[in-house]
Amino acid sequence: MKHNPLRNAFVFLLAFGAVGYGAGLGIDRLVTGDFHFSGAVAAAFALLFSVAAFFFGLYGYRGVTRGLTFQVVGMFAGALFVTLIRALMGLKAFDAFLFSEPAWVFGGLVGAIAFLFGVGVVSDWMKWARGIDTPEHHEDEPGWRKFFGVSLDHKVIGIQYTVTALFLISVGGLFALIFRTELAESQLQFLTENLRLFDQSGPQLYNTLMSLHGMIMIVSILLGIAGIMNYAVPMLIGARDMAFPRLNAFAYWLSVPAIMLLLMSLVLGGFDTGWTGYPPLSARAPVGMQMFFLGVFVAGWSSILGGLNVIATTLRMRAKGMSPFRLPILVWSALAASIIQLTATQLIGLSFQLVMFQRLFDMGFFDPAKGGNPVLFQHLFWFYSHPVVYVFVLPGLGVISELLPVFARKPLFGYRWVALSSLGIATVGSIVWAHHMFASGMNEYLRVPFMYSTMLVAVPTGVKFFSWVATLWGGKIETPTPMLFVLGSIVVFLFGGVTGPPNAMVALNLHLHDTYWVVGHFHDTIFGGFVFPFFAALYYWFPKATGRRMNEFWGKVHFWLMTPSFLVLTFGMMFIGLRGMRRRIVDYDPAQGFDHAQLILTICAFLIAISILIFLINFFRSIKHGEVATGNVWKSRSPEWQVPSPMPAHNYDVPFEVVGEPYDYGLAGSKYIEFAADGAGKKH
Amino acid sequence: MRKIVALSVAVLLVTWLLIVGLDAAHVMPVEASTQAVSVDWMWKLMEIVMSFLTALILVPMFYSLVVFRRRKGETGEGVHVDGNTKLELIWTAIPLVAVVVFAILGGGNLADVLRQDPNAMVVKVTGHQWSWKFEYPTDPETGLTVVSDELHLPVGQQVLLLMTSSDVIHSFWVPEFRLKQDLVPGRFTKLTITPSEVGNYAVRCAELCGTSHAYMENPVIVSTRDDYSAWLSSKIQEAKVAATDPVGFGEILVKQNGCVACHSITGAAGIGPTWLNLFGATVKLSDGTTVTADQAYLTESIKEPQAKIVANFTTQMPTYGFTDDQIAALVAYIETLK
Known part of the structure; x- marks a missing residue:
């Protein structure tokens, strides 16, 4: 009898979730002498068991399942090891969440490393170390199964990144819906003081969900752009794969244990600092804080290595004749984003690691009582965390510039200016970090230069906007779903952009800082700079990946439901923010009169969620049932569309040479690329 | 040329409409300090900037979407124009000048709100x-x-x-x-x-x-x-008065330190245990033991809040650094809450 793997997966998820819950409950009972039915330990066991079992049901004991099993075993082995040492030293062996904090941290680290061995992403390197040779390429399994194990093909890894990002976006969105529902009305409705879940009261759970919403969305965006860059960059520049395929797979598989650690932070008591994790608050939060730090640390490694790979690939593996100013424009912004990823990510890892050590080893880096400085943390943190927003938006802006000429049927206006403005944004964006700290108590006068540098970001960003409008001018504009999302990106990102300068003016910033105004502003920048372009890219390259296209009607429903809801949501946020609505609060004073506005915001959030659900159904259905589209669906000049879809394993059978400008739409007889006529240099 | 003039007029018109709309919405709360006046002056300026930039991009964009859309049955491509260096220079240079102007205005505005009166x-x-x-x-x-x-x-x-x-x-x-x-x-x-x-x-x-x-x-x-x-x-x-009456002194301390934010005196649930009828009562602790809420227990709980945690409470109370006199006054006050 043939079983449906997906059904198996859910049966295993439920069954092993129950087993894990029971085991956690029992062990907790043994240690504490009490049953904690909604406690952290039972939930942690249930989470770990059910996720691993889900993939076992789907895929069997190999690939990701083996990795997760190794992670669970590694985590407990590491934790027990520290517990044993503590017991021998006469320290408290067990704590509120079964293991002590140092045991959980060490276990988390061992588990993440064990995952990499389990999934098999380091096995080639291990073999080389022992002097055993391995083949250059590994053949992938046919069908969907290749996505659940280690593959070295950049297109498979790109899709792995993308689908993982979609999963995480759904999780982060679900968290937002939970607290958005609580916020629909003043006073506490269901996240009350009396609630106890994962050893957290209602307001504490709100803080955890709100904090995780932030970081899970950030990680999902990093995975999303890694998906776009991995899938598109080698194809666009005519390379067979990324420069370092094994490192590429390694970077992707790092993100999976990182996600598990982030989810562990929810159940292990949570944390209440927001995604920013400012000490001294983060030095006092429950164990969940440490799992969060560890998760971000591991995800950061993934981002650094991914960035390195994109830079090396772009610099070394371009097709013949592809000079810098004949690169597809998306590659320019991918390059700019990757430079930031490679050079700035260390700072968030470092700042979180310092707090981690402050908690574990009592090192008072940020503890004023020990001569530490809490404001120093904020500098270290924002030195990455501001530039990273350009990692989010630059590839998105690149997608806009890449797709606009295709659908306007006109060359990209001012190619060189658009290309260099990406580097300009990345450069200026690296010297503006302290504008997040105007109210922090840092030196008063230091605020002035940061105000100047912040305003300077407007110049290269303006160049992009003007060039886009000029590209549309005089075109023959077509508006299928990808183009709708490109146009939506421009509008939404414009609102994110124009609400930026008020934040830069220091005196006005002291009113706007830490309010819903800022929440509205950055959601506009992230949706316009990442979410809308990400959807545009998915609708656009879907046929390239699958040989089928997504349903056009449901694509348009997705767009026309999401865009107005989202605009109302962010305008509403900005409005109540100006009136005095603070960020990150579980409840607001009914006397401030925000109830009606908050209800509207919640309704908009649900409408957005429905539109994303429509997208997800369309996405997964179209893989099998979409209209067949193996040709150049969008009549694009770009090299990947000159060969039939789906793209074969090692990309172009015959190498191509760049013979013209990339976006010369409307120039009769012009060509961007030419394939070697006699198949000369045909790849093996 | 006529297109450009018409568009410029449309941009200015939309800018004006947006400014009027933002003004009518009264987005800022009441101005209750002289600093608020300076901040709001900058906000008004920013309303103009935001409205103008929005109109400057959206008007020609939507104009293009209507006028340059591909009509039914129409074939062919758009006009082949791939850039204009003079235009690019203009829309780089003008924003640069604007940034310098706003840098000066922003600095002056900051100085206004920071101005300190020596007799403050x-x-x-x-x-x-x-x-x-x-x-x-x-x-x-x-x-x-x-x-x-x-x-x-x-x-x-x-x-x-x-x-x-x-x-x-x-x-x-x-x-x-x-x-x-x-x-x-x-x-x-x-x-x-x-x-x-x-x-x-x-x-x-x-x-x-x-x-x-x-x-x-x-x-x-x-x-x-x-x-x-x-x-x-x-x-x-x-x-x-308080200096001579411990219960009154305790009550003042409770008010000064905002204790009731967590500990109610009415019996209502809160982040910490209520104080109503607490003195002399039997308290169940998180480690399963019980204790009588007497002078010694309450004193210890104020001095070292983590020493004994009441069952079903998770939040850790901070230490406040009260003197012994102050603690005695607090306990005396709690004792009166029956």
């Missing part, structure tokens, strides 16, 4: 999880210092808030005063406010500070100079 009244502010404490200037006659959980300010008098935190970072924000400043443990930060409107406001913590961050909210009362003096002398009177 100094109030010491301490933030702690999850309440505010305000220390007024020492009364020269009695030598007594009024400490309150309410911020009372005389109208028209500049006040210099000298702020610190006893635990985590907090942020002082009264939306009607506009300005915001973090309170950082281990250092003092400053904020100058000149209240200009009599009225009742609230200071709410704007920097996430833990479980009850949302409720870290205390009254701010701006009154006439006479009302303010009357309030201050009544408080000095109270302090004199």
Whole structure:
């Protein structure tokens, strides 16, 4: 009898979730002498068991399942090891969440490393170390199964990144819906003081969900752009794969244990600092804080290595004749984003690691009582965390510039200016970090230069906007779903952009800082700079990946439901923010009169969620049932569309040479690329 | 050329409509300080900037989407124009000049809100999880210092808030005063406010500070100079009485430190256990044991809040550094809550 793997997966998820819950409950009972039915330990066991079992049901004991099993075993082995040492030293062996904090941290680290061995992403390197040779390429399994194990093909890894990002976006969105529902009305409705879940009261759970919403969305965006860059960059520049395929797979598989650690932070008591994790608050939060730090640390490694790979690939593996100013424009912004990823990510890892050590080893880096400085943390943190927003938006802006000429049927206006403005944004964006700290108590006068540098970001960003409008001018504009999302990106990102300068003016910033105004502003920048372009890219390259296209009607429903809801949501946020609505609060004073506005915001959030659900159904259905589209669906000049879809394993059978400008739409007889006529240099 | 003129007119028209709309929406709260006037001046300027930039991009964009759309049955491509260096230079140079202008305006605006009066009244502010404490200037006659959980300010008098935190970072924000400043443990930060409107406001913590961050909210009362003096002398009177009566002293301490933010005196549920009928009662602890809430237990729980945690409570209470006299007064007060 043939079983449906997906059904198996859910049966295993439920069954092993129950087993894990029971085991956690029992062990907790043994240690504490009490049953904690909604406690952290039972939930942690249930989470770990059910996720691993889900993939076992789907895929069997190999690939990701083996990795997760190794992670669970590694985590407990590491934790027990520290517990044993503590017991021998006469320290408290067990704590509120079964293991002590140092045991959980060490276990988390061992588990993440064990995952990499389990999934098999380091096995080639291990073999080389022992002097055993391995083949250059590994053949992938046919069908969907290749996505659940280690593959070295950049297109498979790109899709792995993308689908993982979609999963995480759904999780982060679900968290937002939970607290958005609580916020629909003043006073506490269901996240009350009396609630106890994962050893957290209602307001504490709100803080955890709100904090995780932030970081899970950030990680999902990093995975999303890694998906776009991995899938598109080698194809666009005519390379067979990324420069370092094994490192590429390694970077992707790092993100999976990182996600598990982030989810562990929810159940292990949570944390209440927001995604920013400012000490001294983060030095006092429950164990969940440490799992969060560890998760971000591991995800950061993934981002650094991914960035390195994109830079090396772009610099070394371009097709013949592809000079810098004949690169597809998306590659320019991918390059700019990757430079930031490679050079700035260390700072968030470092700042979180310092707090981690402050908690574990009592090192008072940020503890004023020990001569530490809490404001120093904020500098270290924002030195990455501001530039990273350009990692989010630059590839998105690149997608806009890449797709606009295709659908306007006109060359990209001012190619060189658009290309260099990406580097300009990345450069200026690296010297503006302290504008997040105007109210922090840092030196008063230091605020002035940061105000100047912040305003300077407007110049290269303006160049992009003007060039886009000029590209549309005089075109023959077509508006299928990808183009709708490109146009939506421009509008939404414009609102994110124009609400930026008020934040830069220091005196006005002291009113706007830490309010819903800022929440509205950055959601506009992230949706316009990442979410809308990400959807545009998915609708656009879907046929390239699958040989089928997504349903056009449901694509348009997705767009026309999401865009107005989202605009109302962010305008509403900005409005109540100006009136005095603070960020990150579980409840607001009914006397401030925000109830009606908050209800509207919640309704908009649900409408957005429905539109994303429509997208997800369309996405997964179209893989099998979409209209067949193996040709150049969008009549694009770009090299990947000159060969039939789906793209074969090692990309172009015959190498191509760049013979013209990339976006010369409307120039009769012009060509961007030419394939070697006699198949000369045909790849093996 | 006619297209360009028509578009320019449309851009200006849309800019004007947006400014009028934003103005009519009254997005800012009441202006209750002289600093708010400066901040709002900058906001008005920014309304113009935001409206203009929005119109400048959206008007030609939507114009193009309508005029240059591919019509049914139409074939062919758009016009082959791939750039214009002169235009690119213009739309790089003009924003650069604008940035310089706004840099100068922004600097001047900041200087306006920071301007300090040498005769400013100094109030010491301490933030702690999850309440505010305000220390007024020492009364020269009695030598007594009024400490309150309410911020009372005389109208028209500049006040210099000298702020610190006893635990985590907090942020002082009264939306009607506009300005915001973090309170950082281990250092003092400053904020100058000149209240200009009599009225009742609230200071709410704007920097996430833990479980009850949302409720870290205390009254701010701006009154006439006479009302303010009357309030201050009544408080000095109270302090004199309190010095001779431990229960009264305890009650004042409870008010000053915002204890009721977590511990209700009415029996209502809260972040910490209620104090109603607490004294002498039997308390179940999180480790399963029980204890009688006597003088010794209450003293220990105030001095070392983590020593014994009551069952079903998770939040860790901070230490406050009370003197023995103060603790005795607090316990005496709790004893009266029957």
